[in-house]
Amino acid sequence: MVVAGILSYPKPSAALSYGTAGFRARAELLDSTLYRMGLLAVLRSRSRGGLAVGLMVTASHNGPLDNGIKLVDVEGGMLATAWEEDATRLANAPDDQAEHVLAAIAARRGAAGGDGEVAGGAAPPRAAVFVARDTRTHSARLAAIALEAVGVLEGRGVDMGVLTTPQLHHIVRHHNGPLAAGERLPHPPTLYTTSSATTTDLSLQESTSLAHPPSTPHREHLPRPPTLYTTSSATTTDLSLQESTSLAHPPSTPHREHLPRPPTLYTTSSATTTDLSLQESTSLAHPPSTPHREHLSHPPILCTTSSATTTDLSLQESTSLTHPPSTPHREHVGPREWASEEGYYEMLTRAYATLVPPAARSSDRGPLWIDAACGVGAPKLLAMQEALLALGLRVHVANGVGDGELNSGCGAEHVQKARLPPRGFEARLAGFDRACSLDGDADRLVYHYWTESNEWKLLDGDKIAALFSCFLMEQLAAAKLDKPLRVACVQTAYANGAAGAYIRGLGMEVPMAKTGVKFLHHEALHFDLAVYFEANGHGTILFSDAAVSALLQTQADAEAQGDAPRAAAARCLLATKQLINQAVGDAISDFLLVEAVLCLRGWGVSQWDALYSDLPSRQTKLPVAERAAIATTADETRVTTPPALQPELDALMARFARGRCFVRPSGTEDVVRVYAEAATQAEADELALLTAQATHKLAGGVGEMPDKAVA
Numbered sequence: 001m002v003v004a005g006i007l008s009y010p011k012p013s014a015a016l017s018y019g020t021a022g023f024r025a026r027a028e029l030l031d032s033t034l035y036r037m038g039l040l041a042v043l044r045s046r047s048r049g050g051l052a053v054g055l056m057v058t059a060s061h062n063g064p065l066d067n068g069i070k071l072v073d074v075e076g077g078m079l080a081t082a083w084e085e086d087a088t089r090l091a092n093a094p095d096d097q098a099e100h101v102l103a104a105i106a107a108r109r110g111a112a113g114g115d116g117e118v119a120g121g122a123a124p125p126r127a128a129v130f131v132a133r134d135t136r137t138h139s140a141r142l143a144a145i146a147l148e149a150v151g152v153l154e155g156r157g158v159d160m161g162v163l164t165t166p167q168l169h170h171i172v173r174h175h176n177g178p179l180a181a182g183e184r185l186p187h188p189p190t191l192y193t194t195s196s197a198t199t200t201d202l203s204l205q206e207s208t209s210l211a212h213p214p215s216t217p218h219r220e221h222l223p224r225p226p227t228l229y230t231t232s233s234a235t236t237t238d239l240s241l242q243e244s245t246s247l248a249h250p251p252s253t254p255h256r257e258h259l260p261r262p263p264t265l266y267t268t269s270s271a272t273t274t275d276l277s278l279q280e281s282t283s284l285a286h287p288p289s290t291p292h293r294e295h296l297s298h299p300p301i302l303c304t305t306s307s308a309t310t311t312d313l314s315l316q317e318s319t320s321l322t323h324p325p326s327t328p329h330r331e332h333v334g335p336r337e338w339a340s341e342e343g344y345y346e347m348l349t350r351a352y353a354t355l356v357p358p359a360a361r362s363s364d365r366g367p368l369w370i371d372a373a374c375g376v377g378a379p380k381l382l383a384m385q386e387a388l389l390a391l392g393l394r395v396h397v398a399n400g401v402g403d404g405e406l407n408s409g410c411g412a413e414h415v416q417k418a419r420l421p422p423r424g425f426e427a428r429l430a431g432f433d434r435a436c437s438l439d440g441d442a443d444r445l446v447y448h449y450w451t452e453s454n455e456w457k458l459l460d461g462d463k464i465a466a467l468f469s470c471f472l473m474e475q476l477a478a479a480k481l482d483k484p485l486r487v488a489c490v491q492t493a494y495a496n497g498a499a500g501a502y503i504r505g506l507g508m509e510v511p512m513a514k515t516g517v518k519f520l521h522h523e524a525l526h527f528d529l530a531v532y533f534e535a536n537g538h539g540t541i542l543f544s545d546a547a548v549s550a551l552l553q554t555q556a557d558a559e560a561q562g563d564a565p566r567a568a569a570a571r572c573l574l575a576t577k578q579l580i581n582q583a584v585g586d587a588i589s590d591f592l593l594v595e596a597v598l599c600l601r602g603w604g605v606s607q608w609d610a611l612y613s614d615l616p617s618r619q620t621k622l623p624v625a626e627r628a629a630i631a632t633t634a635d636e637t638r639v640t641t642p643p644a645l646q647p648e649l650d651a652l653m654a655r656f657a658r659g660r661c662f663v664r665p666s667g668t669e670d671v672v673r674v675y676a677e678a679a680t681q682a683e684a685d686e687l688a689l690l691t692a693q694a695t696h697k698l699a700g701g702v703g704e705m706p707d708k709a710v711a
């Protein structure tokens with residue numbers, strides 16, 4: 001059946017690569033990739049004892065004709081690097097060899113077996129693959145192809161419907177819970193001799209460190225009889241789980257449409273949330289007898305700072321002292337009840353309520369205007385709108401699905417790259433003093449506003465990182481932890497020079513990572529507490545288990561000593577951890593934290609903007625004959641190939657006061673990207689153009705010599 005399936009979705013001639021953020025291509029080229037990635041996702045899940053993995057159908061900030069795939073690994077983060085290589089190999093295998101490539105991957109990764117053609121002895125653990133999609137017109141069809149493939153390998157495919165990318169990460173993370181923790185720690189590769197004497201394979205290292213070695217009773221829970229999910233609650237029944245019992249979804253099968261759903265008020269405690277997904281979920285990876293359920297039996301902590309009635313599940317989670325600081329990262333995962341879209345809203349609104357107590361909710365704060373890029377962020381924001389209003393946060397959602405072309409003239413990518421306001425916000429709008437833009441799958445966020453003097457100003461990922469950094473440092477100072485935490489803000493070469501200087505001035509380390517959030521995320525894992533952001537607005541804050549444990553201890557000590565300010569600071573940091581997505585950058589959770597911090601400080605957007613002044617910068621891009629022919633140093637700030645290019649760029653930089661420029665091949669588009677910074681905007685623009693021209697001349701530019709910046 002696997003072979004028949006592969007042959008029914010022939011591979012296009014174009015080469016496909018699992019780039020900086022998954023596969024991206026014209027939608028019509030992706031059928032075979034979706035099918036094959038459905039198969040691969042099954043292997044990945046099997047290799048981790050049947051823990052769920054996610055498959056997101058999206059091309060993020062790309063135009064509406066493109067689509068793509070982002071695979072979500074078992075701990076809720078991005079796919080392990082070694083599996084990315086497998087993904088590329090499998091996507092590009094000729095049709096008549098793809099099954100062999102798949103079988104080789106399965107054997108190498110300890111994922112063979114079962115009744116499918118990818119067989120090899122004992123039945124493997126049953127895989128679980130959660131498939132979600134954005135709002136592109138072709139996404140539903142492509143998601144169905146992935147689900148079909150999952151079914152062919154007898155995995156449990158769950159159609160999660162339309163979600164933001166970070167929501168899928170969140171659901172996978174909370175579904176698998178602490179069982180998925182303990183892998184992908186930032187350590188050097190280890191040589192594994194079990195599979196091949198020459199294989200240095202992190203993924204194999206991972207699979208040997210499973211919480212569930214093959215002998216664990218995982219498979220006892222599978223297969224389960226299909227569960228009938230009848231509607232019991234109009235607001236919270238998760239239709240996607242009705243679909244979970246269907247293992248093979250032929251592309252022609254119309255999937256249930258999950259959108260738009262009526263906005264739901266998420267203000268109450270879990271008493272009103274009857275989430276059938278959770279009934280189902282509890283019978284999978286976390287049997288009641290496992291110690292992980294201990295998280296749910298701790299008495300909840302009442303967060304008196306926010307509201308006497310708020311029982312905070314995250315703090316319930318945090319009260320678990322079963323994971324001392326020495327245990328691996330990421331064991332303070334939230335409760336299983338959050339492993340659903342409703343759970344996501346619940347988690348965020350509760351955290352916001354804790355962080356911004358009623359006394360801090362000023363009624364004269366104007367609404368926030370949110371540009372949703374005509375993408376999936378819009379319906380998700382609408383679903384939260386009433387709950388946010390109840391917490392004193394008024395949001396106005398613009399550029400919703402169908403209001404215009406996705407990511408075109410609107411959205412975070414357009415705003416940040418073109419340095420232009422989005423459609424609908426071209427001039428000051430009465431009543432709106434601040435606005436923000438999401439991208440097409442709602443994992444990026446930038447803010448912007450019009451000044452009193454009618455100047456449009458952008459607050460990009462660097463500014464968000466600076467706001468979060470100063471807030472964290474302030475709260476850490478007030479919490480007076482017994483042992484200081486190692487705190488950092490991870491950036492890339494695209495970070496504005498002024499941002500790095502400001503953050504270093506706060507006393508934080510500022511390590512640099514390669515472009516691509518996965519690199520920032522991995523770097524952030526080296527620290528107890530780390531903010532990471534790309535200038536384009538993709539980022540989050542990671543709290544290590546050591547940090548969470550230290551904060552819990554501080555809170556308990558301070559409360560016992562009657563030190564209210566210290567206890568409040570620790571509680572505030574724990575609520576921040578609950579609000580900010582621990583799996584991946586998330587525009588919705590990021591904007592909630594921005595709003596919370598501004599509210600707590602009584603700041604308007606201009607005061608935030610005044611933290612530091614950006615050095616003027618400009619980005620552009622150009623096509624070249626072979627972008628892979630351009631190589632850079634590890635930090636991407638200098639070109640190593642072609643050798644003549646860097647001396648030319650050095651000479652250009654020397655001509656401009658505070659001049660800095662670099663070029664690198666894009667991992668998501670067939671272009672070379674150019675970045676330039678200088679003392680004035682005119683000089684930054686000129687340096688960017690000269691850099692693009694030098695690249696065109698020395699690195700095989702195609703078409704006309706660039707004569708202006710291109711967003």
Ligand SMILES: CC(=O)N[C@H]1[C@@H](OP(=O)(O)O)O[C@H](CO)[C@@H](O)[C@@H]1O
Pocket residue numbers: 020021060494515516517534536538665666667668669673
């Ligand atoms: C300069 C820039 O913004 N590059 C973006 C872009 O990658 P490129 O490899 O530059 O195409 O898309 C990535 C995925 O979204 C994101 O991580 C990265 O920051």
